[in-house]
């Protein structure tokens with residue numbers, strides 16, 4: 001062992017001494033060989049492409065091998081870049097130019113006169129994500145969804161062919177490939193408006209006919225358009241898709257060029273507008289011509305792109321904006337650009353980004369778009385801000401609002417308070433209506449905000465402190481009260497009292513429990529002896545659970561079953577029904593809280609199925625159930641004119657025909673009451689306020705010795721809070737006055753007030769009768 005070591009060490013010493021002797025001749029020899037090769041054999045890389053000749057047109061297509069080019073200033077390379085650019089431009093153009101697609105080989109990139117006329121770009125141009133450079137998480141394993149719509153079966157047949165072709169493709173067969181008939185798709189929203197997380201990176205492929213007459217596809221296109229035009233919701237909900245491509249079927253012989261496959265073009269356009277990356281240009285098939293061949297050709301190219309992630313990258317076009325020949329601003333900007341083209345609009349020659357870095361840049365841009373920068377919910381001078389202020393809201397901070405309610409004005413003039421005075425003793429002239437979150441997670445058809453409030457499923461905005469909101473809300477409220485000074489009939493005593501708010505209705509617009517500091521806000525109200533009536537929409541179980549005690553807690557119950565709820569509330573949450581049920585369970589568990597179900601009856605939508613509602617009452621066991629006919633406030637719709645006026649009816653909008661008569665509300669309440677009894681529940685009809693078409697059902701425990709106690713002893717409530725001990729709804733009750741009792745002569749109208757029927761309400765009544 002020892003000997004061997006000594007021998008090895010001696011060999012090494014000998015090698016070192018040989019290297020010392022020979023190192024100079026070796027270095028000189030290698031240097032000479034390199035210089036000789038360089039001058040005799042080496043051809044610079046810039047000439048390589050000219051040797052390749054016509055192959056340059058294939059660059060930018062799947063399978064080309066040009067990723068190492070970086071010498072963009074050599075004339076040959078510039079020429080190649082132009083060629084690449086032509087390819088990309090034509091692909092994009094093709095997707096939006098029906099004529100460019102009308103030939104059977106419309107999918108393959110071709111050079112057009114328009115593109116050759118472009119001047120040479122000097123600045124460094126990034127035309128594709130090379131295989132080497134792409135760090136973009138291009139989806140290679142995500143599922144593929146084939147959507148079709150059909151009246152006479154052709155598109156279905158073609159969709160099946162597409163399905164079969166993808167399934168047979170060696171590199172795609174392992175993917176989940178689903179085919180869906182759009183005409184029967186239960187929930188378009190899940191796919192196109194608020195896509196489920198599982199759809200991230202999915203590919204959507206469409207096979208669509210076009211009909212000059214009405215067809216089911218109209219509804220799909222309407223949905224896409226509505227989503228794009230609804231400024232309150234995420235305008236690019238499809239940005240997380242892996243990509244999409246559309247194939248249209250049409251009849252070239254039967255319809256003019258501009259009508260040929262026009263609906264496929266529409267879908268293609270709106271998907272792009274909604275942020276989906278187009279992975280392949282729209283294809284067309286002429287059913288009176290070569291539709292079969294055209295589809296096969298489209299499938300062939302498309303499946304290559306889907307199978308090869310770098311192929312998908314090829315369609316990503318990132319160009320500089322500081323271009324000598326084409327000013328980015330002058331270039332028609334295509335709304336339906338492939339992924340990340342919008343990024344290029346802000347990229348100047350100064351900050352030309354190296355190809356190698358693009359993946360990272362796109363990734364970080366995506367991140368910042370998504371979540372890192374917190375914006376104001378309602379920034380000044382935005383359409384939302386203008387629409388809300390025009391409707392009389394005072395915007396407080398960046399996400400709260402206050403508005404003087406018509407009952408407050410009415411009470412100031414001694415002309416009656418709202419139903420909450422009859423039911424619970426709320427004096428309307430002492431009540432402030434406000435919300436710490438103008439945003440909501442529903443788009444209810446009867447929303448009297450005319451759909452102008454922002455919407456969202458989670459809080460993604462800046463958060464204002466509760467002190468600022470309360471101070472701003474009170475200031476805004478008092479400012480509006482002051483303006484009532486000169487209004488005829490305002491009672492001096494009530495006017496003076498109105499400057500000390502005693503009640504806060506957290507129900508104005510939006511979803512108050514959405515606000516992250518709602519508990520602090522409510523605590524601050526209580527510290528000022530202001531009662532809190534908080535209304536939530538049963539879509540935020542976590543926040544509802546975490547909510548501290550309020551004076552009265554409402555949950556809006558707008559439907560008795562899942563489908564009706566979807567139709568009426570148009571919730572943004574996909575799991576809205578589960579959320580709704582969770583909220584009911586939470587409400588039941590809040591036994592120390594005074595709780596209320598609020599039913600807003602909309603004729604033709606939700607004013608039936610009393611038993612269904614009774615079952616929901618059995619689930620949550622609220623202390624009270626308020627049933628109110630929807631208030632007509634112009635046609636409720638997501639569309640409105642800038643001045644808040646209604647623009648045009650949609651199938652979801654309401655008309656006077658949807659407003660129930662008081663008698664109809666009463667009939668429904670009688671049915672509901674009977675159903676509650678059938679289910680063995682201890683409820684009965686307690687009070688009414690016919691003036692606002694509202695009736696109150698209460699748990700019979702509030703009927704003590706034959707007398708209803710639905711009113712609230714507010715002073716007692718604050719005392720109990722200050723004492724800091726646990727208390728429940730029965731601890732701060734007060735007797736319901738006779739005028740408010742169900743069946744009383746006054747039907748809930750305060751006898752101290754003067755009943756005034758103005759022209760408007762007369763017109764309203766006669767309009768109701770006319771329907």
Ligand SMILES: Cc1cc2nc3c(=O)[nH]c(=O)nc-3n(C[C@H](O)[C@H](O)[C@H](O)COP(=O)(O)O)c2cc1C
Nearest residue numbers: 150151152153154155209210211212250251260261
């Ligand atoms: C009433 C009617 C209207 C049509 N309108 C158009 C049209 O506007 N543009 C078009 O390109 N094709 C139009 N077509 C042709 C259809 O789009 C074509 O036949 C398609 O293959 C039908 O697909 P389907 O069988 O899946 O419903 C129309 C066909 C019919 C019967």
Ligand code: SF4
Nearest residue numbers: 405418428431433505
């Ligand atoms: S409870 Fe509502 S309707 Fe009644 S006065 Fe207050 S804000 Fe107005």
